[in-house]
Amino acid sequence: MTTSNSSSQIQAYQYDSSELTAWIKAQALELGFSDCVIAKPDAQAELPRLQEYLDRGYHADMDYLKENLEKRADPTLLVPNTQSIICVRMDYLVETPKPRTVPYAPNSAIIARYARGRDYHKTMRGRLKQLAAKIRQRVGDFESRPFADSAPIFEKSLAENAGMGWTGKHTLLIHKKSGSFFVLGELFTSLKLEFDEPTTKHCGSCNACIDICPTQAIVEPYMLDARRCIAYLTIEYKGVIPEELRRGIGNRIFGCDDCQLICPWNSFAKKTNVEDFYPRHGLDQVTLLDLWQWDEPTFLVSTEGSPIRRTGYQSFMRNIAIGLGNAPYSSNIVQTLKSTRENFDEIVQVHIDWAIQEQLAKRDQALI
Incomplete structure (x- = not known):
């Protein structure tokens, strides 16, 4: 002052x-x-x-x-x-x-526009x-x-x-x-x-x-x-997101502009x-599976000076897991989620399990 x-x-x-x-x-x-x-x-x-x-x-x-x-x-x-x-x-x-x-595109990772840059x-x-x-x-x-x-x-x-x-x-x-x-x-x-x-x-x-x-x-x-707000749930909240709200979140992984x-x-x-508001790291056109490949060091480097850093790595991956569960069925998504499940904490694992169930349910529905 x-x-x-x-x-x-x-x-x-x-x-x-x-x-x-x-x-x-x-x-x-x-x-x-x-x-x-x-x-x-x-x-x-x-x-x-x-x-x-x-x-x-x-x-x-x-x-x-x-x-x-x-x-x-x-x-x-x-x-x-x-x-x-x-x-x-x-x-x-x-x-x-x-x-x-x-x-x-249902496989895109949607980030609120204010948060795509610095x-x-x-x-x-x-x-x-x-x-x-x-x-x-x-x-x-x-x-x-x-x-x-x-x-x-x-x-x-x-x-x-x-x-x-x-x-x-x-x-x-x-x-x-x-x-x-x-x-x-x-x-x-x-x-x-x-x-x-x-x-x-x-x-x-x-x-x-x-x-x-x-x-x-x-x-x-x-x-x-x-x-119930997607902006709060994907940014501020660190816990298990209520199951009844997960489908509504869709592929919005940080905030919501709807x-x-x-x-x-x-x-x-x-x-x-x-x-400073211009997108960095291609965050205006990145896919859910692209971001799922990020480990914590990559997350920290890629979100330096970004609002996204606020949510933390585990919560960020929790959000992406929900997005993958809401994506169209893909055997690649299911296999990727299963093979990486143990890399994350218990809260993220809850959402991974849900995402796998959602994916398999879509597969089974398509076979009917």
């Missing part, structure tokens, strides 16, 4: 808040951010919805969501002397998604630090601290309250002219800037995201049960020019 050597210096500096706000937004766009809005350091209105979410148990084992509720609601408790929060977003689509009617968190924080440095050159010293999904912050709520978009029924933020394929970041500052106003909601009667969810995780508009791909507003989704 950058602090002033003298608080009187900060107080003594005079600036036109409206002019400075407009200048900051222009600088943010020059640095490659897709949008920039100024939010009030106040998210009290989000607490009741989070509490209901927790009471229903929809947070699964993400118990950290129960912590620091006061700081989430009042950002000034997280970073004292915060007067304004600069909220930014970065688009991450490399290419326009295919229409939802075009099926994915981890965006460092890029986001780095650019926010650059933005703070630019502002400091203009106004002198002030207090600032950058965040990118790295602290107890209602980042989506702050951005929404400042007009960056509205929360869709799938619980993701939607921008009217840019869709929802973007990530968020914040720069907490001691500057008094002009706050932006919320926009209106535009989901209307559309329930496409609710209807398309492979595991029915969107239990009602604006409420998602993480215990609720975004079906959203009409993503016909306006923008493509990124940020190289």
Whole structure:
């Protein structure tokens, strides 16, 4: 965190808040951010919805969501002397998604689009630090601290309250002219800037995201049960995935984009020019059996600086085993799973056994 050597210096500096706000937004766009809005350091209105979410148990084992509720609601408790929060977003689509009617190859390994390149968190924080440095050159010293999904912050709520978009029924933020394929970041500052106003909601009667969810995780508009969500199950969760959800997971091995791909507003989704989001190691066109050949050292090398590292090797292979079980019958798949079963821990073995059973059931059905 950058602090002033003298608080009187900060107080003594005079600036036109409206002019400075407009200048900051222009600088943010020059640095490659897709949008920039100024939010009030106040998210009290989000607490009741989070509490209901927790009471229903929809947070699964993400118990950290129960912590620091006061700081989430009042950002000034997280970073004292915060007067304004600069909220930014970065688009991450490399290419326009295919229409939802075009099926994915069943033997492909589907990885959420944000995770096919480098981890965006460092890029986001780095650019926010650059933005703070630019502002400091203009106004002198002030207090600032950058965040990118790295602290107890209602980042989506702050951005929404400042007009960056509205929360869709799938619980993701939607921008009217840019869709929802973007990530968020914040720069907490001691500057008094002009706050932006919320926009209106535009989901209307559309329930496409609710209807398309492979595991029915969107239990009602604006409420998602993480215990059923493919993104949670394949990234955060480390245990045995419930058998009744495995077929719905299909060949999605890290995250899920289905609720975004079906959203009409993503016909306006923008493509990124940020190289860190470009796929590495062919992760946009790799097969399940290709990835099944990875041992742990290969996994660690291939996921260095990648969001995929977060799930860990064994959980990653657990996810691939499910994908192989959901693939069309192949004697090669069955033999490969059987011959490599002992290479993995007990949790992965449970899913390998299930995958073999699924494969053999498809074979037997084809013979009838």
